[in-house]
Amino acid sequence: xxxLNLIREQKDFVVERLKIKxxxxxxxxxxxxxxxxxxxxxxxxxxxxxxxxxxxxKEIGELIRSGKKAEADAAKTKTTSLKEESRxxxxxxxxxxxxxxxxxxxxxxxxxxxxxxxxxxxxxxxVREGGVIKELEETAxxxxxLIKKYDIIDFELGTKLTGAGFPVYKGKGAKLxxxxxxxxxxxxxxxxxxxxxxPIVVNEDSAFATGQLPDKExxxxxIGSDNYYLIPTAEVPVTNIFRDVILDAADLPIKTMAYTPxxxxxxxxxxxxxxxxxxxxxxxxxxxxxIAHPDHSYEALEEMVSHVEGLVKKLGxxxxxxxxxxxxxxxxxxxxxxFEVWSGAQKRWLEVSSVSNFESFQANRLKCRFREKGxxxxxxxxxxxxxxxxxxxxxxxxxxxxxxxSGIIVPEVLAKYxxxxxxx
RNA sequence: GGAGAAAUGGCAGAGUGGUCUAAUGCGGCGGUCUUGAAAACCGUUGUCCCGAGUAAUCGGGACCGGGGGUUCGAAUCCCUCUUUCUCCGCCA
Numbered sequence: 001x002x003x004l005n006l007i008r009e010q011k012d013f014v015v016e017r018l019k020i021k022x023x024x025x026x027x028x029x030x031x032x033x034x035x036x037x038x039x040x041x042x043x044x045x046x047x048x049x050x051x052x053x054x055x056x057x058k059e060i061g062e063l064i065r066s067g068k069k070a071e072a073d074a075a076k077t078k079t080t081s082l083k084e085e086s087r088x089x090x091x092x093x094x095x096x097x098x099x100x101x102x103x104x105x106x107x108x109x110x111x112x113x114x115x116x117x118x119x120x121x122x123x124x125x126x127v128r129e130g131g132v133i134k135e136l137e138e139t140a141x142x143x144x145x146l147i148k149k150y151d152i153i154d155f156e157l158g159t160k161l162t163g164a165g166f167p168v169y170k171g172k173g174a175k176l177x178x179x180x181x182x183x184x185x186x187x188x189x190x191x192x193x194x195x196x197x198x199p200i201v202v203n204e205d206s207a208f209a210t211g212q213l214p215d216k217e218x219x220x221x222x223i224g225s226d227n228y229y230l231i232p233t234a235e236v237p238v239t240n241i242f243r244d245v246i247l248d249a250a251d252l253p254i255k256t257m258a259y260t261p262x263x264x265x266x267x268x269x270x271x272x273x274x275x276x277x278x279x280x281x282x283x284x285x286x287x288x289x290x291i292a293h294p295d296h297s298y299e300a301l302e303e304m305v306s307h308v309e310g311l312v313k314k315l316g317x318x319x320x321x322x323x324x325x326x327x328x329x330x331x332x333x334x335x336x337x338x339f340e341v342w343s344g345a346q347k348r349w350l351e352v353s354s355v356s357n358f359e360s361f362q363a364n365r366l367k368c369r370f371r372e373k374g375x376x377x378x379x380x381x382x383x384x385x386x387x388x389x390x391x392x393x394x395x396x397x398x399x400x401x402x403x404x405x406s407g408i409i410v411p412e413v414l415a416k417y418x419x420x421x422x423x424x
Numbered sequence: 425g426g427a428g429a430a431a432u433g434g435c436a437g438a439g440u441g442g443u444c445u446a447a448u449g450c451g452g453c454g455g456u457c458u459u460g461a462a463a464a465c466c467g468u469u470g471u472c473c474c475g476a477g478u479a480a481u482c483g484g485g486a487c488c489g490g491g492g493g494u495u496c497g498a499a500u501c502c503c504u505c506u507u508u509c510u511c512c513g514c515c516a
Contacts, residue, residue, distance in 0.1 A: 039474095041474095043485080044475070046485080047474060051484055051485070054484095056496065057496050058497080059496095061443090062443090072496080075496070076496045078496085083496085246471080378471085
């Protein structure tokens, strides 16, 4: 959520910037400013009436204390009409507030000045790439064949237990999954991230604060009996740790990471590109989150990008880093880098991580601020997050790229976690 | 699931209808003293909204777990929800 101050002071700038995201904000911004003016006016009147009531009440107290009962009773009748008016204004203020807020949350975050315009993935900008793409043998199999051949991930069994998109990891498949999680967490710890193991169901307040509600409601599984949501990403519980919190500038940046299963309904997605591990309803992910000082959040972003880059390098996967164009960025992001790894048998790039700076957009909803030493006013922090990493597509790429006639070679860095170096 | 108790500022903790403008202590910040530090002493202290001002600041309003109510007036009384603690039950 953008701050009202920004919209008030730099209306034209807001409208101009949002064009990069192909969002025409002009009429929405006007409506917001109009509602804002009404709200302030209403509040001014309301506060004045409350001040009157407070003053008269104080006088009544003094009159009663000095035994002037008749005068006190007279004063009481004066407040009757004021009370009626205050009640009316309180209702009006509440209404306006809600309306203003519901409009305000329709505005996407402003893209960073370096974000280029564009409509979709085809306009994203390649930042750099690494690793070596090897040509696989003619007989190379896509991962959905490999997992059957070695019996390590079972979709049919998952369908029996739950439904499509909920695979069962078996034997070396389960162990590989566990190894990757531990590898990612250990690397994160080395990079200074504090591990947390949060709940994987959250309440409405949390889902709202990170922006999953209201616009992505249909993407989350809802536990209706308690009105809880299964998390689509650890970003939700981890970032919400900092909801309604005032931090000390000296404590920034705060680096947190979490492994969690993630749940996505992904309604309406089918086709060859979502086969096998490419898109699941439940998957594992290690997420890194930083709460940063606004003056240093882009340094934090670069640091996160190089952390993620280190992971894919160590796994020996060919990768490229894409800077998203305005049209391909999420509603809440100011700047996003996507990591893609090469899938040898599918012969295409798979997105395995998305690292973003949300600047103060999430912090404003979260009400996460910080106090600067000697500073008069609290400021909103900047929040950032990134996958480090999402497992299924990493597994898919590892299986496909590392296949040999005798089995699938496990990357060296993982061997100490798996206890084996080949899946056969 | 049953019975009882509680929720107050960064923390501890007083406050049962009207100077609560929330006592006091601890902590934090600033200062005096000191070569420096500690101790002692003095001062200061939260968040949000509205208005005035270039600004320092000033004025008004809201906030004592959340929501609602009674009253001219609520931290204080009533209703409701949530959470925590104690005891009992159940349980990996």
